[in-house]
Amino acid sequence: MLTERQKMILNAIVDDYITSAEPVGSRSISKRGDVGYSPATIRNEMADLEDLGYLEQPHTSAGRIPSHKGYRYYVDHLVPWNSAESAELDTIRAFFAEKLNATEQVIQHAAMILSNMTNYTSILLGPEVFHTSLRHFQLLPLDDRTAVAIIVTSTGQVENKTVSIPPEISLSEMEKVVNLLNSKLVNVPLYKLKSQLYSELGEEMQRHIAHYEELMKVLDTALESDHEQRIYLSGATNMLTQPEFKDVDKVKDILDLLEETPTLLKMLAPASGGTGMQVRIGMENKHEAFANCSLITATYSLDGKALGSIGILGPTRMEYARVMGILGILSRDLTAMLAHWYK
Amino acid sequence: MLTERQKMILNAIVDDYITSAEPVGSRSISKRGDVGYSPATIRNEMADLEDLGYLEQPHTSAGRIPSHKGYRYYVDHLVPWNSAESAELDTIRAFFAEKLNATEQVIQHAAMILSNMTNYTSILLGPEVFHTSLRHFQLLPLDDRTAVAIIVTSTGQVENKTVSIPPEISLSEMEKVVNLLNSKLVNVPLYKLKSQLYSELGEEMQRHIAHYEELMKVLDTALESDHEQRIYLSGATNMLTQPEFKDVDKVKDILDLLEETPTLLKMLAPASGGTGMQVRIGMENKHEAFANCSLITATYSLDGKALGSIGILGPTRMEYARVMGILGILSRDLTAMLAHWYK
DNA sequence: GGTTAGCACTCATCTAACCAGAGTGCTAAC
DNA sequence: GTTAGCACTCTGGTTAGATGAGTGCTAACC
The missing domain is CATH 3.30.390.10 (Enolase-like, N-terminal domain)
Structure with missing residues (x-):
């Protein structure tokens, strides 16, 4: 069990690292307005958090970055749930205002919207004809x-x-x-x-x-x-803009996997019945190529049965709060739209 | 008008550069079995070819690489037309032996075969319903x-x-x-x-x-x-294996363009009526992102009317002879298959 | 006891300098 | 017309040193 201060520090480190992509040091945490401790204190806590497995250090004289366990804790306990910016809400609202009248078209279009809005890669699973x-x-x-x-x-x-x-x-x-x-x-x-x-x-x-x-x-x-369900992919090249993937060889493996439709199908298959949001971090995706990626998925449904999924793939260092907010709203609205069309 | 010797040297340089991706020097040309001249002689000819615009030099002390004009000349006059390896013929034959009975499936499958066989990116234009x-x-x-x-x-x-x-x-x-x-x-x-x-x-x-x-x-x-015709893309990530695209920023532009279906549609639209093979080198593609790419296209047809195209995109330094051989055979066989199905 | 200032230490990154090698252009000889 | 020889140029890789961010530890402070 982490103390409040440890949570606060872990939270600060993840936040910082998400925006900067650089290992974060004790000094920069200490300088934040809401933190009332000196670098030395932070350092002690950071050493503890590292012992507990929540942080890691690329090398001795560098700052800390979150470990997989750290991200997991962040996602499970620390993510702020308020994060749907009004500009984004507007974009989504505008999207649903357009008159599209075929389910597939909507999904395809949604894929583009999602990848544009997030600057990550969106992977949508078309409606399951099955149900x-x-x-x-x-x-x-x-x-x-x-x-x-x-x-x-x-x-x-x-x-x-x-x-x-x-x-x-x-x-x-x-x-x-x-x-x-x-x-x-x-x-x-x-x-x-x-x-x-x-x-x-x-x-x-x-x-x-x-x-x-x-x-x-x-x-x-x-x-x-x-x-067979269809996969709609958009913004695959957004992966290339992430600094952690500036090495062509690493990103090749990721893009190769994205071309394998069957793999994606498996990955997006709605988790047994549940309609909640899923976050899979790093190797939780069961693929070496995605070791440094996170996949966030939500489902849209009809009559309470999951019809398909919408997902965002990004680096593990991804803006979880924002993406989860957007996916939550979009999946809810898609479900509402389908219910309205076919009841 | 180039002399025979100049043609021979230009041919040798393009061939060498295609396989090595390194500027080629006079010595390595002179050492080839079929060339009976010393490096010095070759150097003189190379200087002439550079003046004529067929070659360029990355810097003073480097070898020469073909210019766009050089590639053009190579494609128009020097490409050896015999180049369909028997192993490749077998692959294509095996492909047509499979019993696929929907045109779209065939095209989609052909896209994969093509990119696997060539290690470049294949772009196929689905059959034009129009005709x-x-x-x-x-x-x-x-x-x-x-x-x-x-x-x-x-x-x-x-x-x-x-x-x-x-x-x-x-x-x-x-x-x-x-x-x-x-x-x-x-x-x-x-x-x-x-x-x-x-x-x-x-x-x-x-x-x-x-x-x-x-x-x-x-x-x-x-x-x-x-x-609306459909675009089938396969092996986009093969671009990442080319040494000239090891820089992420350059390749991002290319892959971005490959996600733009309307652009690809325009690019592959069968050239006004003709059923021949087209080679567009570098900026002939009218897109900054493809400045270092070449696109080779052929068409398949029904009743003498072009139904769609099959194309291979690679670096300008691409194996023209091999790719042209493969595309030629595949387009011919596709046309034959369609004629057999729907006459 | 928790917190913090001070300090020595580590290590990646950057720069400059240097060397080796590949390739050229020119000149003069064949 | 062809070729050998040679001085010159430029890249790429390696090394050495300087820089600086960040740490861990100790000792002092509240």
Whole structure:
């Protein structure tokens, strides 16, 4: 347990380091208006904080920088929660005032806004189709062997996939099935679609349809992969402006990882159910390349279920308070907007 | 007009510089097996070539590097055209052997293959819907104010857009129009769609439909913006491996430009009709950030009309011969594949 | 006992000086 | 026309010293 004075000093060091990116010395802390102690006293406390693991020293004669544990403590106990500047609130308000009417467009645009506002990299996870429901299904023949399957969800997203059709299946059969599907499965959540396809329609189809097996296979692949969420990345190059990444080799690893969509998907997957804000510091991200990065994520949701995430990636030395404030507001407003659209 | 010997020397210098990234001196040229002259002779020729503007010298006691004019000459007259290594041919062949059945997927995948194979950045321009024709049109109501418009093209691409519906238009009216559209305008090239909409259907619709004006506006926006082509970028971080870009500030400008999709669209737009290969060196790209980059592009086409482009961006000191060889083959094979699919 | 002034010590960073090496241009000889 | 020889130039790397920020420790102070 830290004393009040230790908290105050840790807080001051993190704040200073966040803005300056330089190790901070006892003298500069002591000179701050709200600190009533001499450099020597601060030094003693700093030595203690280092022993406790909250600070570290790049080399003997340098100031201190926060350790991962130090950042963790800062984020968990010290971050001031008031930090949403009015200018930023205005930007967000202006963003929601624009009339955009497709969910995906909103998310994409939000990514840009976020990276511009924060000067970090924004990573947004597009809405999870999984929890939205079927609005309309269509199978449109392109030639005698292939067709394009189109799924429209209740949120107006359109997913499409090209499938190949076995020659023994006739056009009229396909039409029958698609009609059946549309009459019985509309408003079923996509994640239940396949199971309901079998349970509700299986019997009926087996009766009316000649090539049941083959047809089912086609539908299976048509409905299959549409659960892939999209990643919207913006401001990746903002990483290059951070002084800790002025070395090309280090930043290459980071940018390389940002090109790996599957990795990002995993990283942003909404933490099991919770809708709170997550801060992952350094190696908590489980990737060597992100050892000196922090990722802050929040979720937006519909009907209480997380639909997707919005995240900001920056150096561990990142403006936690400001970013958390912005993400909090934006995720809340996105959720509100979705609720307003689709209730 | 350059003498044969001058060409030979210029060629040797460009080749050397491309692989080493260091200014090349007279001695190293003279030592090459195929050159029968002493360093002194080479030096004289190099001085001449510098006077003519084909070479430049970073400083007095350094070797020479090719100038923009030098690269231009190299590309226009000296590039050896045989350079498609068998290993690379195999990779491309393997790529086309995979069964991918959606045009967009192929392009996206091709982008990765290209950047991996070349270790440069690949920029591909997705197929231009413009010259494909309408396969199916649909307007699907989401709620009483909005609907999603879906356009399926003859190449199986699905474009969708959310539009808002004025309250005075009824569902049945909309259905009527959509049916009309599907019966009369299927197989019309998308770029003629709007004009034919007016010329062929205008009269008939005006007769049958109550709110003609409003409905036309809806259709207009529904058909409007679907001409946007997609950019597929891969290997942007390969730029960071080039020694000339080891300075973060320089490379930041380049990567920033790569995030600007509209700029890339303009840059890759198939050069007026031609299907040949284009090489733009340094400032020929019209962007300060690309002053030390070269962009090589080729097009793929359907029915003799360019559908999109594939391009490689690298430093001006780039392996022109190899890249041009690869792009040539890939664009040819892409075109062949499209012709095979959609004829 | 907690706090602070004083001081010796450490270590990264900056500068200047120097050296080695690569490459040139010129001259004179072949 | 070609080449050997040589003086000259400029970069890059290394070393040595000076600078200064910051520390830890001790002893004095309240």
